[in-house]
Amino acid sequence: MRDATLRDVAELAGVSARTVSNVVNGYAAVTDHTREKVEKAIKELGYRPNVLARNLANGRSGQIAVVVPFLDVPYFSELLQVIIPHARERGYHVLIDQTDGDPTHERELIRRGARAVLFDGMIYSPLGLAQDDLAESDPTFPLVLLGERSSNAFFDHVGIDDVVASREATAHLIGLGRRRIAAIGDQPYPTGEAAQLRTLGYRQAHADAGLPVDESLIIQAQRFTRADGAAAMRALLDRDDPPDAVFGYNDPVALGALHEVLERGLRVPEDIALIGYDDIEEGRYSNPAISTISPDKDAIATTAVDRLLKRIGSTEPLPGIEVRASHRLIARQSTLGRAAGR
Amino acid sequence: MRDATLRDVAELAGVSARTVSNVVNGYAAVTDHTREKVEKAIKELGYRPNVLARNLANGRSGQIAVVVPFLDVPYFSELLQVIIPHARERGYHVLIDQTDGDPTHERELIRRGARAVLFDGMIYSPLGLAQDDLAESDPTFPLVLLGERSSNAFFDHVGIDDVVASREATAHLIGLGRRRIAAIGDQPYPTGEAAQLRTLGYRQAHADAGLPVDESLIIQAQRFTRADGAAAMRALLDRDDPPDAVFGYNDPVALGALHEVLERGLRVPEDIALIGYDDIEEGRYSNPAISTISPDKDAIATTAVDRLLKRIGSTEPLPGIEVRASHRLIARQSTLGRAAGR
DNA sequence: CACACTCTTTGCAGCGCTGCAAGCCGCCGC
DNA sequence: GCGGCGGCTTGCAGCGCTGCAAAGAGTGTG
Known part of the structure; x- marks a missing residue:
């Protein structure tokens, strides 16, 4: 019927x-x-x-898209966990897309997004996208960027201050007396701007302390997975002069590295101290629990949605703004040892 | 313009x-x-x-909804990771909704889903939904259920055989000589059918081995989180007669329990052996890595999508079928110890 | 008692696309 | 040379809803 x-x-x-x-x-x-x-x-x-008919008639879809590189990266799913209900409260459904970090797919989205009538706006966490690609996007399309990229005049950008946070993380390790600190996750190529900010913070912390940087301790990682972290750590431990601390550019990388360290029978943090980034739940339950940089995810998620809806609601294009969410360093057993207590 | x-x-x-x-x-x-x-x-x-206009004209939306209780449960995000690209290849976008396990919201979805023109069909992983609620749904609406629930005549259901898998997990622990095996995750109430199947398998394994079941070792858990697992473990370890093994009804629960065990200075698996369920990536990198039941997630995800599209494409309602995906037990260090090797 | 004004309700047109069935055209076969 | 046929193309109508502007109903005022 x-x-x-x-x-x-x-x-x-x-x-x-x-x-x-x-x-x-x-x-x-x-x-x-x-x-x-x-x-x-x-x-x-x-x-x-009939939602479809309504949307066609009034030209809005009531949907926003959230685009992330990988859904199974805990940081993203934890963020979505907040974004979805928040958007729903404001009358929007969330359409999720996953780019697999594929630059072609990402570029496609950002360019044609404007015309995709399926959603009214987009929250976007680019990965393999160079700054230049953004320029090609339609400036009138409501877009909010997530992550470490600096915004341009047309889009909003929400994220924490990665340089400062990374400097703090590194300084924490230096403060514990570590002198050979490895950084896992650098991406010294155009699409790796996010990673580069962390490397910059890492360097700054060394400079602040008057310490030299051993370039060979800066390790690249493609995809920021546990496997990447483990592989990098394996290489580091095979050296004659292994590090005494590790700064992982996200928690999974740090957790992968941790796994490898323990696998070799080394002690954490006595032999090697570790700190991660993102404060995913998993890191609170690892053994030992890992220290990390904790971004204010609630703020990031809700701000991104609110800004996007404001853009959608506005008839004329709003100037892009830069929102800095707060962050804090959480020191746990992977740097403090048993002292971290419960 | x-x-x-x-x-x-x-x-x-x-x-x-x-x-x-x-x-x-x-x-x-x-x-x-x-x-x-x-x-x-x-x-x-x-x-x-204009996708909207096209959809309105031909009466299809080109979107399917995937509804999960919690997005930040790794099992679900790993599943979505497969579902999304698979659906995209077949010309469908995926709309994600999250119920937070709220029965009202779930019931709402299942009842009104039929009329929601926003999507052509739904893959649904119910949590707080009793079998009865399903009866209220429109039988002509394309619906595929995920998880442990048995299907009825109108919907398809895709999942592994939970009773068998749970029996195997428990038998594995028994085979290691453990005799006081705790089960964490039981939900002895109408909406907890999924959990009950695992408890059933747990009992069967005991019966198979001619062992009695200590009812006090069957612990309830609400939400299957690491926190739930840790809390349950805490209570178990505070007893005079703590268990010598634990079967967690999913990996996060097992990981939470593991954390608590190590926190107390006990050894895994020497003092307490642990096994989980779902084989999330995290469990491969925990310390020690946890043994688990590994469902064939690729098969589950792709089958669910394919069945759903078949239902969407069919003019007359298809009879509901029951698809059993395969699973296997993966023994790692949390039960085998160092012997598990790399 | 006519008129202005406000509050409800209405009809029309159209959002951009596709299903349907008819129309057109050139070519083949006898 | 003519009817028939198949391949391409077209026009119409309508998916179900809302924006717009105007009609109708009701009220108060001079």
């Missing part, structure tokens, strides 16, 4: 289709009497508005 | 709108000559089809 339409309801209630629409949307003032009639008819027919 | 429409393209190319539509969709045969003209016009105007 065909679903009931607005017109069906109108007919049954003896009013015009437009009035039914008004009742449903609470638009114009409607007499109590009329409203009751209409509501009765709606109930009787089990009418539900 | 307004986006170009089909009609704009038609005008520029000097053909009818319908022909442009044919070119775009590759429907009817079109002369090479005409096609070229149209394609040129499309490029010139930067035309992109």
Whole structure:
């Protein structure tokens, strides 16, 4: 059986289709009497508005897209966990896309996004996207960027100050007396701007302490996975002069490295201290629990949604703003040892 | 500037709108000559089809919804990681919703889903939903259930055999000589059918071995988180007669328990052996790495999508089928100790 | 009692696309 | 040379809803 339409309801209630629409949307003032009639008819027919038709008619889709490189990266799923309900409260559904970090796919999205009528705006966490690619995007399309990239004049950008945070993480290790600190996760190529900011912070911390940087301790990682962290650590431990501390550019990398260290029978933090980045739940339950940089995820998620909706709601393009969420360093057993206590 | 429409393209190319539509969709045969003209016009105007209008016109949305209780449960994000690209290859976008395990929200979805024109079908992993609630759903709505629930005549159901898998997990511990095996995750109430299947397997394994079950070792858990696992373990270790092994109903629970055990200075597996369920990546990198039941996630994800699309494509309702994906037990250090090697 | 004004309700047109069925055209066979 | 046929192309109508502007109903005022 065909679903009931607005017109069906109108007919049954003896009013015009437009009035039914008004009742449903609470638009114009409607007499109590009329409203009751209409509501009765709606109930009787089990009418539900056709979202598609509504969207087509008013040119909005009621959906926002959230694009992340990898869904199984805990940081992203934890963020989505906040974004989805927050968007729902504001009347938006969330469409999720995953780029697998594929630059072609990412570029595609950012360029054609503007025309995709499927969603009204996009929250985007680019990975393999160079700054230049952003320039090609339609500046009138509501877009909020997540992560470490600096915004341009057209889009908003929400994230923490990665340079400062990375400097703090490194300084924490230096403060513990470590002198051979490895950095795992550098990406010294155009699409690795995010990683480069962390490397910059790492360097700054060394400079602050008047320490030299051993370039050979800066290790690259492609995808920031546990496997990447473990592989990098393996190489580091095979050297004659292994490090005495590790700064992982995200928690999975640090956790992968941790796994490798323990696997070799070394002690953490006595032999090697480790710190990660992102404060995913997993890191609170690893053994030992890992120290990390904790970004204010709630703030990032809600701010991103709010900014996006503001952009969507605005008729003329808003200038891009840069939102800095707060972060803090959480020291746990992987740097403090048993002293970290519970 | 307004986006170009089909009609704009038609005008520029000097053909009818319908022909442009044919070119775009590759429907009817079109002369090479005409096609070229149209394609040129499309490029010139930067035309992109309006998905909303298309959907409204042909009554399909090209979107499927995937509903999970919690996005930050690694098992679900790993599953989505497979579902999303697989659906995309088949021309579908994935809309993700998260119920937070809220029964009201879940019931709402299942009941009204049929009418939600936003998506053509739904893959659903219910949590707080009793079997009865399913009966209220519209049997003509394409729906595939994930997880442990047994299907009814109207929906498909994809999952592994939880009873068998749980029996194997428990038997593994028994085979190691353990006799006081705790089970963490039971949910002895109507919405906990999934958990109950695991408890059943646990009991069967004991029966198989001629061992009695100590009911006090069956611990409940609400949400299957690391925190739940840790809390349950804490209580178990505070007893005078702590267990010598633990079967966690999913990996996070097992990992939370593991954390607590190590925190107390006990050895794994010497003092307490642990096994989890789901084989999330995290468990391969924990210290020690945890043994687990590994469901064939690829098969589950792709089968679920394929079945759903088949249902969507079929004019008359298909009878519900039960798909059993395979699983295997992966023994790692948390039960085998160092012997598990690398 | 006519008129201005406000509050409700209405009809129309159209969002951009596709299903349908008819129309057109050139070519083949007899 | 004519009817028939198959391959391409077209026009129409309509998916279900909302923006817009105007009509209708009701009220108060001079």
